[in-house]
Amino acid sequence: MATTERRTDIGPPHYDKFLHPIIKENYGKWKYHDTLRAGVLVHVGETGSIYTVRAASPRLISTNFIRLMTGLATKYSDGYLRFTSRNNVEFLLGNKDNIDPLIKELSDNGVPVGGLNNSISNVVHTQGWVHCHSAATDASGLVKVVMDELYEYFVEMKLPHKLRLAVACCLNMCGAVHASDIAILGLHRTPPRIDHSTLPNLCEIPTTVASCPNNAIRPTSIEGKTTVKVDEDKCMYCGNCFTVCPAMPMADPLNDGVSIWVGGKISNARTEPMFTKLAIPFLPNNPPRWPEVTEAVKNIVEVYAKNAKPYERVGEWINRIGWPKFFDLTGIEFTKYHLDDFRYAGTTYRRSMHNRY
Amino acid sequence: MATTERRTDIGPPHYDKFLHPIIKENYGKWKYHDTLRAGVLVHVGETGSIYTVRAASPRLISTNFIRLMTGLATKYSDGYLRFTSRNNVEFLLGNKDNIDPLIKELSDNGVPVGGLNNSISNVVHTQGWVHCHSAATDASGLVKVVMDELYEYFVEMKLPHKLRLAVACCLNMCGAVHASDIAILGLHRTPPRIDHSTLPNLCEIPTTVASCPNNAIRPTSIEGKTTVKVDEDKCMYCGNCFTVCPAMPMADPLNDGVSIWVGGKISNARTEPMFTKLAIPFLPNNPPRWPEVTEAVKNIVEVYAKNAKPYERVGEWINRIGWPKFFDLTGIEFTKYHLDDFRYAGTTYRRSMHNRY
C-alpha cells in the first residue's frame, strides 16, 4: 500500500468525517443529557437524539479487540465510535433499539458496559513492565486485578459520586496519579546503582548532576574516568537521574513496590482541583494479583461508599471528616512518611487549634 | 530606697496579690459574662460578679498618666486594675454603682471607654521614631491619627465583628501586623547605604553576609579593608542586614513610607488563623497626620462595615466575596506588587477555574 510521494506534516484528519450525522446536525446545539441505565446516555439535541453506550477497554488492546469494536460499531452504530479521555470505547447510536443488542454482544465478548456518573470508570494508566524501562511495577496487571475486585462499581452506579482511579508505574506519573480519587503508584525505594563502566560514555556528567532535585549527585573520578557518585542519604529515589542517564538504573526487585494515594480530583465542581495525598507509603510488588494492593484499594472504596454523602468525591469526603478520621475509619496506619518533607512541606503543617478530639 | 543586699533572679511577684477579692473567690469558677454597654463587662461567678471598665491608653504613657489611672482605681475599683493584651486599661469593680462615676471621670480626663466585642480595640503597635533605630515611620503618631479617625468605632459597637488594628515601624513587625484585620506597616524601599569607613570595625562580615535572605550581600574589599557590597537588584529592603550590622543603615526620608495590609486574624473562631495580605503597597510618610494613611484605613473600615455580615472578620468577609471584589469595592488599585514572589509564592497562584465574572 506504500505511496510514492512522501507526505509530511499533514496533521491528523479532520474530525468532521468521523462524526455521526445526528452529531453533525446537533453540533453545539445539545439541549441536555440523561442517563438511561448504567453505561448508557442519551443526549437530546434540537433535531434528534444520540445514544451513547460506554464499554470498558483494557486500553492495552490488540487489533483483534479493535476489530471486534469496529465490527460492533458497523453493526449497531452506523460505523461510528470513539474513545473517551479515560480509554473507554463509546458507541454512538442513532437508533435506540440497537442499545440492548449491542450491550448483549459486548457482554458475550466479556466487555462490560458502565463507568458513568457515580461509578468507577476506567483506570487511567501507563506502560509498566510491558514497555517502559522506568517501571517499578506493572500497570496493566494492576488495573486488571483492581478492576476485577471493583467490577460491581463499574457496572452499577452505587457510589456517592464519581470515583477516578489511576495507576502509574514510576514517579514520572504518566497519567493522573497526582489528581485522582485513588491512585496506585509504583516506586523505587533504593538509590540508583551506578554502572561506572558505561556511565562515562553514555551520560553527560553536568546534565546528570543537574537532574537531581536534591543535589545528591556529585561528579567523581574512578580509574581516571569522570563519572558520578550519589549521596545515598539525600536520594529520595525519584529516578530523574535515570531518565537522563541510562547508566543509573533504579530497578530493585526486593524493594520496588507500590504506594496508595487518595483524595485528588481535577474537576472544578464545587471545590478547586486537589492533589492526591499519601495513604499507604508502601506495599510489596506481589504479582500476578497483588493481593495487598487490591485489598487496600477495595477497603478505601468501601469505607468511602459507606461514609461519604452524595456528590462527595473522596477528597471532599476526607476534607469534611478530617484526616485523623480517615485513618481511623480505614484502619490505615499513620506514619512518619505521611509527614511532608518536600518543598512546600510547611504549608501542610497544622497551624491552628482546629482539631477533633 | 536602695537596699544593701543585691537580689537577682527573683522573677515577677505572684499575681495573687494583685487580684481583686471577688476574682480570687471566683477564680476558675466564672459562669458567663455579659456586655452592659460599650466598654463595660460583667462576669458572673459563683459567689459574685466583677465589673470591668475598659479604658483606652496610648500605651506610650507617662507616670502622670499611670498615676491618673491608679488614682481612679483606688477611688472606684478598690485599687485593682490591669492592662490587656492590647494595652487597654481595665478597672475591675466590685461595686456596680462605681461604673458611671468612673467613666465620667475618665471622660473628663480625655480617656474613652470601649473596645469591646464588635468594635475596634486599641492598636497593637511599636516604638517608631520615639525609640527604635530601625523605624521607617512613627508608630505612636500613626496610632493617634488613625484612632482619631476611627474613634466612633472604639466607643460604639457597630461593626460586623471585632476589628483588630496593628502598626509596626519596620519589617521586624514587633507586634501583630502579620495577623491583624488591618495593619499599617512602615517600610524602607531602598537598599542599605553602606558606610565602608565604619563597617570593617563594627560588623562581622560572615554574619552580615549570612543575614540576607536573598543572598544580596557579598564580601568585597575596599582600600585593602574587607567590607561588603549589596547587589541592589536582589535587595528587597528587609533591613535584616542592618539589624546585625549598624554600618548598613536603611533610613531614606524620600522613600521610606507606609503600606496597608488586610484580612489577618489570630483567633481560631470559625476559621483557622490567617495572615494579613497586602492591600496598598505604598503610601508616603506624611507626618504629622498622614492623611493618605488615615483615609485609606478609614475607607477599608467603612467598606467592611457596610458589606460584611455579622460575626465576619475582615479576612472572612474578603474570602467570601473574593479578592477581585475587595479591590473593586474599596477602589484600591491592584498592581504587580500584590503578586507574591517570595518563598511560597506558588501557593498563592489561582490553580482552578473558580472565578467570578
Add this chain to the structure above:
Amino acid sequence: MSDELKTPLLDELEKGPWPSFIKDLKSMADRPMVKDLLGQLEKSYRDKRGYWKHGGLVGIMGYGGGVIGRYSAIPEDFPGVSHFHTVRVNQPSGWFYTSEALNEIMDIWDEHGSGLTNMHGSTGDMVLLGTTTQELEPIFRELTAKDWDLGGSGSDLRTPSCCIGPARCQNACYDTLALTYNITHKYQDELHRPMFNYKYKIKMSGCPNDCTAAMARSDMAIIGIWKDDIQIDQSAIAEYVDSGFNIQEYVIEKCPTKCITLEGKELKIDNSDCLKCVHCINVLPKALSPGKERGAAIALGGKAPIVEGALFATLIVPFIEIDEENGFEEVHDLLERIWEFWDEHGMNRERIGEFIERVTLKTFLEGIGVEPMPQQITQPRDNPYIFYEEYYEEETE
C-alpha cells in the same frame, strides 16, 4: 523466537470479570513479537522487575519525535522484542473514528507491527505498540497515505487533545474540536521537530468539569467558561421539584458560594457570586446550562511531580474569546508570546509551570504582556518583601 510459551503467572490475569489484556494478547501469541512480549512479561512478573533498556534514538526521517525507541535488555531470551518501538499517531479531535478508518490503520499495523496498541496514550495519541526500526518508514508512508500523521515526543509541542465538547455535550462553551484541529495543524513544525526547552502539552476542555484533566496534565489548559448568567429553564426546575429531587441538599448546599436559592419551584442564582464551578449545571442538566457569553479561560503549567512537585495550572487569562471566524488569532498570539518568552528565559528540561514558579508570576506576566489581575491569585502576598521599582530621586523632590 523462544520456545513454547508458558505463562503461569500471567494466566492468573485471565481470571476475573474485567476484560483481560492477557487473554487478548494471547489471542495473538502466534506472532513472534507478541509471544516474546508475553514471555518477557512473564519473566518480569516472576522476577519483579522490568527488562527494557533505556530508550534509544530511532525515528522517522525529518521528524524529531513521534517514536519511542525500545529494546529488550535480554534479547537473547526474547529476540522477538529485541526491537519494540512505539509509534505515536496523532488522534483526531475528540477521539472520534469510523470503523472503516480504524480498520485501515489496523491493517497497516498488523502488517508492520506487533498488532498491539494503546487506545490511547495518556497524552492522547493513538499508540502503536511494538515494531522494529526497519518497519518505521513503511508504517509512516502508509499512515500518511491514509491522512494520518505522527504525534509528539521529546521536547516539542505534544499532540493537543480535547474533550468531546460541542460534538456531544451541552456544557461546551467553545468548540474544543475545532480549536484542537486548528492548533495541531498550525503548529506542525513545533509538534514534529523538538526545539523547546521541554515538552509542551495543550489540553482543551469545554467547561470547568475539565474532562481532559487539562488543569493537571497539560502545560496549557484552555477551558471553556461563560461570563453572563446561567440559563435556567424554570419549568424543568419545577419538574425536578415535583419529582422529589432534593435540590436543597444536592445543589444549593453544595454550591461553593451558596448563591442559589429556591423559592417554591423557582430557582434563583446570584450570578455575581457564582464561581462557575458547574456543579449545579451538572446536577440539573435539564434545567440549567452555561450562559450565552462564552469563551475560554487559559491556565498554564499543569504537570506531574518530576522534579519540583506536581502543579495544577495557574490561571493566566480569565477570559478569552475563542473566535473561529478570526482564525483563533487571539489564542495563537498568546501561545506564541508564551513560547517566545519561555524559549528565551527557560532552562533545559524546565516545564512552563516550573518556569513560572522560578521567574515568578509577576515577571512572567510582564514577559508575555498580560496585565496582573486579582483573578490570577488566591490572595495577595502576605509577606512584606516587595521589590519596589519606582522611587523618588533626590533631584525630583
Add this chain to the structure above:
Amino acid sequence: MSDELKTPLLDELEKGPWPSFIKDLKSMADRPMVKDLLGQLEKSYRDKRGYWKHGGLVGIMGYGGGVIGRYSAIPEDFPGVSHFHTVRVNQPSGWFYTSEALNEIMDIWDEHGSGLTNMHGSTGDMVLLGTTTQELEPIFRELTAKDWDLGGSGSDLRTPSCCIGPARCQNACYDTLALTYNITHKYQDELHRPMFNYKYKIKMSGCPNDCTAAMARSDMAIIGIWKDDIQIDQSAIAEYVDSGFNIQEYVIEKCPTKCITLEGKELKIDNSDCLKCVHCINVLPKALSPGKERGAAIALGGKAPIVEGALFATLIVPFIEIDEENGFEEVHDLLERIWEFWDEHGMNRERIGEFIERVTLKTFLEGIGVEPMPQQITQPRDNPYIFYEEYYEEETE
C-alpha cells in the same frame, strides 16, 4: 538640654478625640529627657526619619538581657537623650496590678528615668522607656527590693505572658496565670542569660480564642482546649431563642463543620465533629461552655516575617494535661526536650519555627520524642518523594 521647645508638627497630634501621647509627654516636658525626646521627635517628623543609633551593649551586672541600649544619633542637639535606654520589667501574670504596686514602680522611675513607659511592650513586659547607663543599677536595686525583676531580651527565653484566663474568663481551660508564673520562675536563668540560638517566646491562652495572639507571636503557644462535650445549659438556650436571637444564622451556619442543630429550643452538638473553634461558645456565653476534660494543646514556631516569612505556630501536641499538682512536670519535660534539640541542631538566629521548617517536622518530632499524628498536619504529603528508612536486604530474603 536645648533651647525652648517648639513642636509645631507634634502639636498637631494634640488634636482629636483619641488620647494624645503628645499632650501626655508635654505634661512632663519640664524634664530635660522628655523635652529633648520631644525635640528629637519633632525633628524626625520634619525630616521623616529616625535619629537613634543602632543599639548598644548596656545592661545590669550578671544579666545578659532586659535592657535595650539606645543613644541619640545627634546628641549635640539633644543631649537629654544622648542615652535613652529601656528597661524591660517582667510583668505579673495577666498584667494585674494594684494601684499601690504600680505607684511604687512609678516612684522609682520618676526618680531614675524619663518617667515615660510602655504599658506594656508587645512581648508583655512593662517597658520603662529612657534612662542613662549610670541609672541602670540603682533602678535594678530598687525594683528588686520591691520584688520586681527584669524581663528578657536577646537570644533568651522572653518574658512569658498569658491571657486573663481563670481570673476572669469562663472559657479558660487551664490556669494560664499559674503556669506562666511557674515557667517564669523555673527558668530564671534562661530568661536572664541569653544562651539560645535566638529568642524564645512563650504565650499562654486559656482557649482557642487566643487572646494573647500566641499562635502568631510566640515560639511556644500553650492554648487551652477540652476533649469532651461542650457543656450546654438548655434553659439558657431557650432564653436566647425566646429573646429572638438568630441562632440559626449566627451560630449554626457559622460553625465550620455544621455540627450544631437546633430542635425547637434545644441545641444539639455532634461533638465528634466539633473543631473546638469556640465560635458557638463565644456567641452564646450564657448557654455554652467548654467541656470538663480540660488541658492544653501545644503549638510551636509562631513568628513575624523576618527572615523566611511569617509563621503561625504548628500544632505539636494536641492535648496535654496542665497539672498544677504535679508541678507542671509534663510541660517542663517537653519544653526542655525542645530546647535541647534546638540547641544542638539549630543555627544562630534561627527561631524554632524556622528550625522545624528546615529540619522538617518528621525529624523534629523524632528529635523531641513526640509521635507523628495526623492531627499535626492539614494533609499527608502530596508528593512522592519519600525517604524510606526500612529496606529489604538481599540476605534477609
